[in-house]
Amino acid sequence: MSVSSIADKIVSESILIVDFGSQVTQLIARRVREAGVYSEIVPFNRAEEAFQRLQPKGIILSGSPASVVAEGSPRAPESFFQAGIPIFGICYGQQVMCHQLGGKVTANDVDGEFGRAFIDVIAPSPLFENLWKVGEKHQVWMSHADRVEALPEGFKPIAVSDGAPFALIADENRRFYGMQFHPEVVHTPDGGKLIAHFVHDICGLAGDWTMAEFRQTKIAEIRKQVGDGRVICGLSGGVDSSVTAVLVHEAIGDQLTCVFVDHGLMRQGEAEQVVSLFREHYGIKLVHVNAEDRFLAGLKGVTDPETKRKFIGKTFIEIFEEEAKKIGGADFLAQGTLYPDVIESVSFLGGPSVTIKSHHNVGGLPERMNMKLVEPLRELFKDEVRDLGRELGMPDIFVDRHPFPGPGLAIRIPGEVTKERCDILRKADAVYLEEIRNAGLYNAIWQAFAVLLPVRTVGVMGDGRTYDSVCALRAVTSTDGMTAEIYPFQPEFLANVATRIVNEVRGINRVTYDFTSKPPGTIEWE
Numbered sequence: 001m002s003v004s005s006i007a008d009k010i011v012s013e014s015i016l017i018v019d020f021g022s023q024v025t026q027l028i029a030r031r032v033r034e035a036g037v038y039s040e041i042v043p044f045n046r047a048e049e050a051f052q053r054l055q056p057k058g059i060i061l062s063g064s065p066a067s068v069v070a071e072g073s074p075r076a077p078e079s080f081f082q083a084g085i086p087i088f089g090i091c092y093g094q095q096v097m098c099h100q101l102g103g104k105v106t107a108n109d110v111d112g113e114f115g116r117a118f119i120d121v122i123a124p125s126p127l128f129e130n131l132w133k134v135g136e137k138h139q140v141w142m143s144h145a146d147r148v149e150a151l152p153e154g155f156k157p158i159a160v161s162d163g164a165p166f167a168l169i170a171d172e173n174r175r176f177y178g179m180q181f182h183p184e185v186v187h188t189p190d191g192g193k194l195i196a197h198f199v200h201d202i203c204g205l206a207g208d209w210t211m212a213e214f215r216q217t218k219i220a221e222i223r224k225q226v227g228d229g230r231v232i233c234g235l236s237g238g239v240d241s242s243v244t245a246v247l248v249h250e251a252i253g254d255q256l257t258c259v260f261v262d263h264g265l266m267r268q269g270e271a272e273q274v275v276s277l278f279r280e281h282y283g284i285k286l287v288h289v290n291a292e293d294r295f296l297a298g299l300k301g302v303t304d305p306e307t308k309r310k311f312i313g314k315t316f317i318e319i320f321e322e323e324a325k326k327i328g329g330a331d332f333l334a335q336g337t338l339y340p341d342v343i344e345s346v347s348f349l350g351g352p353s354v355t356i357k358s359h360h361n362v363g364g365l366p367e368r369m370n371m372k373l374v375e376p377l378r379e380l381f382k383d384e385v386r387d388l389g390r391e392l393g394m395p396d397i398f399v400d401r402h403p404f405p406g407p408g409l410a411i412r413i414p415g416e417v418t419k420e421r422c423d424i425l426r427k428a429d430a431v432y433l434e435e436i437r438n439a440g441l442y443n444a445i446w447q448a449f450a451v452l453l454p455v456r457t458v459g460v461m462g463d464g465r466t467y468d469s470v471c472a473l474r475a476v477t478s479t480d481g482m483t484a485e486i487y488p489f490q491p492e493f494l495a496n497v498a499t500r501i502v503n504e505v506r507g508i509n510r511v512t513y514d515f516t517s518k519p520p521g522t523i524e525w526e
């Protein structure tokens with residue numbers, strides 16, 4: 001198949017997900033993609049224009065914190081119910097569909113159903129043929145207070161629960177389905193299969209969307225967007241920018257120049273590894289900027305976390321500008337922006353959210369440099385980016401790498417950042433990661449690192465007194481970094497790492513483990 005016909009196919013064989021602001025809308029996209037079908041999430045108030053562009057083969061309406069009966073609560077475009085294509089409403093999505101089609105929804109602020117529930121299947125449906133049978137009970141996950149009291153014409157219940165007589169409803173003629181539970185979360189064990197049945201059996205999509213096709217489509221798109229233009233890409237060696245660089249390079253070759261900024265805040269051996277992989281494996285044009293002195297000079301005496309972050313972000317931008325000028329200017333900036341970074345969630349809380357910490361990113365760059373953005377990973381989640389990296393033949397050492405923040409070790413050294421303290425932290429971090437790798441735990445952990453605390457404590461080594469720094473170890477599991485659980489190491493493992501660090505790293509005489517989940521903690525310490 002030619003590249004352009006693949007692109008046409010992907011766009012025409014898609015599912016449109018209408019976002020009403022649920023916390024878990026992204027998971028719907030995820031399940032659809034797992035079923036081998038391309039999908040896009042759009043906020044409800046922009047859904048109509050997205051429909052025109054995509055011409056989807058099915059629509060999924062998400063949940064919402066809003067109540068259908070509240071004044072001004074969101075609605076699906078009326079035209080969707082006349083489009084002649086299947087619709088799948090989840091929770092609020094079911095309620096809003098029933099409300100708009102003439103059913104009745106009632107508000108309930110007293111109690112609701114939150115958490116695990118069971119549904120009884122009471123009628124057959126093509127939605128779950130070969131999956132569920134009449135008379136069976138299935139576990140689902142509920143999170144609602146409002147409920148549908150009367151169904152619109154044409155609908156009938158096909159499963160019921162104690163709290164929701166209309167747990168699952170269908171209008172088989174129009175191919176409209178609604179459910180009070182959330183099939184997209186893992187606590188609904190068959191939920192992913194139910195969504196797969198909807199996109200395959202009800203919408204008639206083949207489910208042959210693959211990373212190989214995605215790669216070809218993106219390459220075609222990048223070529224079309226960039227033409228003969230010049231592109232620069234900030235390369236950190238992290239998963240997102242590395243995959244972006246390799247993909248863009250495959251599309252436009254030498255028109256791409258990568259800029260790796262070594263701010264002296266990298267982990268042990270990291271700068272050398274990034275530069276050699278890219279120079280040797282890929283022959284990608286790569287500018288290696290050694291800016292350690294500049295960053296450390298600017299960080300001298302700085303102890304406030306936000307001041308550190310802002311200085312580092314600003315200096316990154318200055319360096320990108322300088323490097324772009326040296327190659328005669330660039331028309332485009334390639335960035336590894338991922339789906340969780342771009343989702344335009346619908347805010348019901350009013351007002352902007354508070355700044356917890358200023359993440360370094362190059363978001364401020366394009367406006368100032370007048371460069372257009374090339375963001376081929378915008379639709380993907382992190383693990384899908386890893387799949388794409390593997391599809392591109394990239395080695396595991398890049399693809400499976402834990403995320404590493406742009407400001408690097410500076411935000412893992414509370415207090416003043418000096419070269420000496422960076423060196424101490426680099427050694428402790430390397431021991432910790434080596435032990436994690438040796439124990440075969442690296443890929444089970446989302447992110448692990450050491451932090452060097454500005455606290456000195458007393459110890460005894462070789463019968464002598466020591467008075468040195470404390471090192472904290474952190475390891476978390478997560479899916480997107482927004483929430484995280486601590487990794488439950490065996491005590492023996494941590495004791496062994498602590499012994500090695502205290503013995504091998506001069507300057508550290510005590511090691512602690514951080515047991516804080518996110519929230520209330522954040523993953524990084526600053």
Ligand SMILES: Nc1ncnc2c1ncn2[C@@H]1O[C@H](COP(=O)(O)OP(=O)(O)OP(=O)(O)O)[C@@H](O)[C@H]1O
Nearest residue numbers: 234235236238239240241259260261336403404406
């Ligand atoms: N040392 C660096 N040199 C050049 N660009 C960098 C550097 N650090 C970060 N960046 C830029 O900032 C972007 C954001 O960093 P971020 O850490 O979110 O992504 P990443 O490093 O590519 O992937 P990962 O999340 O796996 O670490 C990167 O994609 C890259 O373009």
Ligand SMILES: O=c1[nH]c(=O)c2[nH+]cn([C@@H]3O[C@H](COP(=O)(O)O)[C@@H](O)[C@H]3O)c2[nH]1
Nearest residue numbers: 358359360403404405406407481522523524
């Ligand atoms: O590129 C980045 N620039 C930053 O300034 C930054 N701060 C935090 N992180 C990473 O984001 C995830 C969530 O981190 P927090 O819980 O500390 O906010 C974790 O994976 C962090 O490592 C950053 N990444």
Ligand SMILES: NC(=O)CC[C@H](N)C(=O)O
Nearest residue numbers: 063064091092144145146
């Ligand atoms: N999860 C949801 O979509 C909830 C919908 C609505 N807010 C309710 O409480 O019933």
Ligand SMILES: [Mg+2]
Nearest residue numbers: 236238404405
């Ligand atoms: Mg990174």
